[in-house]
Amino acid sequence: MAARALLLRLRCARLLPRLRCARLPAIALGLFTAPGCVHVYQPLSSLHRPVVVDPQAANFQDLRLSVVCPPGGLVSRGEAEVLCERVSKLFENQGATVTTSGSDRIGEDLAEDPEQETGDPVAAPTTDLVLELRSRETHFTNDPLSWVLCVGTATLVPAYTESTFAQDVIIRDGTGFLLASDSLQGRIIRTFGFGTWAGNKVLDLVWRKKEDELSTAQVYAEVSADLYGQLSQLVFNAKMRWQILEEATPNGRATSPVPAERAP
Amino acid sequence: MKMWLADSPARRTSCRLQFWLPLLFALWASPVRAASPVQLAQEAELNRLRGEVANQVQLSAYDLVDELVVGWKTDPVFDEATPVVLAGVTVPVGLGTGMAALLENHIAAVLAENPSTHVQLVHCPTCTAVVVHSDAEATVVSRGIDDPAVLAQLGTDTGKHALFIDIEAEGTWLVLRARLTRLTPDLPIVWSRTIASSTSTPALLRASSDLKSAADAREDYLAALHDRGPLTIPVRLGVRAYAAPTDSSGVTVPPFIWLQTGVEMGATDARAWTSSVLVGISFIPQAYQGLMAQARVSRLVTGRTRSLSRPDLYLFLGGAIMTVWGPATAPFQADLLTADDLITSLDGDPPRTTLGTLQIGLDLRLGNRIGLSTFFETIPDRNQSENFGTYTRILGLGFQSFGTEVTFCF
Amino acid sequence: MIIVILGLLFLPTLIHKDPAPGMTMSRTRSRTLECERITAEVASQRYPGKVQPSRPRGEYLERSALVCAERLVRPGLREDRDEAILSSLQALVADLTSSAVDLHPELASRTWLVEAFYPSAPVSAKLSFATKNALVERGLLVSDRTPTLSAGDVDVLTRMPPEQAYPAACRRYNDNGSMGAEHALLAIVSRDPRETILHAGLCADGQWSWLK
Structure with a gap:
């Protein structure tokens, strides 16, 4: 955890103004004020809903789950792979057999209906559920005035930068039938300034309860708990819906007069 | 610096990644982290919190009931007065039954005040009491309303209906559901309604004898907010007292009375920030005369918007330029003044002085119509003058004057 | 000097009220809020006294509003x-x-x-x-x-x-x-x-x- 905190501090330092004619002093200033970066996370909607399912329990025994993490929006290809890997670990821990994909390929396969096109019998789906994760930024604020004030007051007045993100979750069954979808939204605020950093540290030490402390480690823990909890709950709900539809149609394929929404 | 401020695509991408990084770090953490066990508070603390929430939602629940009755007034369910049994009032799960009793009373009171709804609450013990009904097939223990056999005994021509009301806290919404059921064995639902109110919406607190729709009440609220637009014209009467000099041989400046008027402007209808520019006159025959121009910036400190129902307190900073003349204004001159100087000056032209001042103070506003303010004022140019004492000293600046004012806004 | 520094520290809290955890908002309380980001136009219609409508000739800065409402029932009060x-x-x-x-x-x-x-x-x-x-x-x-x-x-x-x-x-x-x-x-x-x-x-x- 300490290593992660250090990494984040150095990244914060990199974002300092790059003074062309005084690079060395700038680097020195950056390292000196690196601790002045405070990250705060606030769940906006859906991310902090109550979660009933226990992500440590075996909730998905005998379930075949495909996790699809298309790159784009907020994540690069490499980051999408990391995302997929961690989410697959989450569900493997709960008993599911997980395959991952970094592209839309699984969704595209599902969109084709071989029976309609060739008249051949429907092949058994290779997976029970498909979990698709897409990330996007819905709002970004970087107030130049706050940076002017920040620099003008020797970082006593903090500079604010804010990003609002949405983690779109779509869950389909093996045939492409839409079972659940949601958009988990939150925002991360980065406050830069010695005043805010020191003020928060003092408040953490003397005033705030442990669960209210604002530290980088807390941001990791909170985002992690929210995302894992909501993903587990959404997939569990989808699994229950899928089982109900399986019961409704004895041949194992969900049918409905309502056209199934397909992957783009 | 420019590189940082420029909102170039490259910079934006970098910032996006920067924000996404904590999310990725979170995902790099072990999934075990996600399982944080819920810490249940003790039962007593929970009950206290439940009571607190019930108190908070009670007014909103009343508001929803009022809205329901307004709907019946404007669009009655029944053409004529119809007996209705209040069959059930349920409150948000977990908030206890005390609130249900309060709601029942409120419903009865509002319906009694509004006979044009044609809903006439009646008592029906057979309907609401738990009854035991036994026949050849079975013995049924239930409320009369829930037992078709009991309802059959009541007869189909009583015209009675049952009113069910449910209020539930759904996230940030308080939702009222109501339905009217005809009390016949088939129990058909003849009318239903769902009304919701957000927690961010203050209760309208409508008088039960003069119910208005939420839309009309909102119009009234906006009219009250916009009653005089962003500009108001204050007329202010104030008095400034000056601290006596520490040197006892000096002459004390007399209190100055000022009458001022000008323009005050709110940045928004909320009037969290206001600014004012006023001109003033002071005239006491044989003593002093003066003119002044004054500007102030005020910040609301008792909330984020001005209140229609309670006083608002503003903190203000301001400055003034004043010019005063007359025999009593001699101490405003820079030099130390003694009684001998004053006697000598009576023979020549009366002294005339122009001063700049800074003020800090508090202004209590009642409905944005009457204001009572008090402030300290410093005359930087006379900071070292021995003609004045100081009431207080902040950041090395002596505040020589203390003022109180009363303001009427038009 | 100390007063000036303290004033600068608390200046942002006076002019920038934020529902995110910080100086004036605890993390626990912040998590009871449901928030939605809306445009300035929508915000000025919904909250006429609190948000100014956009100027007819446009704004110097992009404006938006983060509207938060507190959940009625706090976590832990119900299953x-x-x-x-x-x-x-x-x-x-x-x-x-x-x-x-x-x-x-x-x-x-x-x-x-x-x-x-x-x-x-x-x-x-x-x-x-x-x-x-x-x-x-x-x-x-x-x-x-x-x-x-x-x-x-x-x-x-x-x-x-x-x-x-x-x-x-x-x-x-x-x-x-x-x-x-x-x-x-x-x-x-x-x-x-x-x-x-x-x-x-x-x-x-x-x-x-x-x-x-």
Whole structure:
């Protein structure tokens, strides 16, 4: 955890103004004020809903789950792979057999209906559920005035930068039938300034309860708990819906007069 | 610096990644982290919190009931007065039954005040009491309303209906559901309604004898907010007292009375920030005369918007330029003044002085119509003058004057 | 000098009220808020006293508003499952009733009965109430009556697995005359204590079918 905190501090330092004619002093200033970066996370909607399912329990025994993490929006290809890997670990821990994909390929396969096109019998789906994760930024604020004030007051007045993100979750069954979808939204605020950093540290030490402390480690823990909890709950709900539809149609394929929404 | 401020695509991408990084770090953490066990508070603390929430939602629940009755007034369910049994009032799960009793009373009171709804609450013990009904097939223990056999005994021509009301806290919404059921064995639902109110919406607190729709009440609220637009014209009467000099041989400046008027402007209808520019006159025959121009910036400190129902307190900073003349204004001159100087000056032209001042103070506003303010004022140019004492000293600046004012806004 | 520094430190809290955890907002309280980001135009319409409308000639900076409302019931006051169901009750019920009505338009002329199967009786009553209202608001005939089963039927049904119990109960409703050809029953069901969604089943003419 300490290593992660250090990494984040150095990244914060990199974002300092790059003074062309005084690079060395700038680097020195950056390292000196690196601790002045405070990250705060606030769940906006859906991310902090109550979660009933226990992500440590075996909730998905005998379930075949495909996790699809298309790159784009907020994540690069490499980051999408990391995302997929961690989410697959989450569900493997709960008993599911997980395959991952970094592209839309699984969704595209599902969109084709071989029976309609060739008249051949429907092949058994290779997976029970498909979990698709897409990330996007819905709002970004970087107030130049706050940076002017920040620099003008020797970082006593903090500079604010804010990003609002949405983690779109779509869950389909093996045939492409839409079972659940949601958009988990939150925002991360980065406050830069010695005043805010020191003020928060003092408040953490003397005033705030442990669960209210604002530290980088807390941001990791909170985002992690929210995302894992909501993903587990959404997939569990989808699994229950899928089982109900399986019961409704004895041949194992969900049918409905309502056209199934397909992957783009 | 420019590189940082420029909102170039490259910079934006970098910032996006920067924000996404904590999310990725979170995902790099072990999934075990996600399982944080819920810490249940003790039962007593929970009950206290439940009571607190019930108190908070009670007014909103009343508001929803009022809205329901307004709907019946404007669009009655029944053409004529119809007996209705209040069959059930349920409150948000977990908030206890005390609130249900309060709601029942409120419903009865509002319906009694509004006979044009044609809903006439009646008592029906057979309907609401738990009854035991036994026949050849079975013995049924239930409320009369829930037992078709009991309802059959009541007869189909009583015209009675049952009113069910449910209020539930759904996230940030308080939702009222109501339905009217005809009390016949088939129990058909003849009318239903769902009304919701957000927690961010203050209760309208409508008088039960003069119910208005939420839309009309909102119009009234906006009219009250916009009653005089962003500009108001204050007329202010104030008095400034000056601290006596520490040197006892000096002459004390007399209190100055000022009458001022000008323009005050709110940045928004909320009037969290206001600014004012006023001109003033002071005239006491044989003593002093003066003119002044004054500007102030005020910040609301008792909330984020001005209140229609309670006083608002503003903190203000301001400055003034004043010019005063007359025999009593001699101490405003820079030099130390003694009684001998004053006697000598009576023979020549009366002294005339122009001063700049800074003020800090508090202004209590009642409905944005009457204001009572008090402030300290410093005359930087006379900071070292021995003609004045100081009431207080902040950041090395002596505040020589203390003022109180009363303001009427038009 | 100290006062100036303290003033600078607290200046942002005076001019920048933020629902995110910080100097004036605890993390716990911040998590009780449901927030939505909206444009300045929408915000000025919804909150006329608090947000200024956009200038006719545009703004110097892009403006938006983050609108937050506090959840009525704080975390921990209700069971997580109840809270999850109740906080989205209207949406859940609207979804289930629309699937019943849309999938079976041939039942539109029948009288609908509603029954909820949820472990908590108060929540079950809320589900039933909301479903009846949703059906009435869709223009259907709805009755407050609930179909009944004999004590013997209940004894047998409660020992059956859910996938058999619901169809069997439906048959019994039809057989004992509790439901007739003019009735349709919409059942709102919670099948697993770990799920935060509800399912809908339909009973008509003694035939049970899962809708969602």
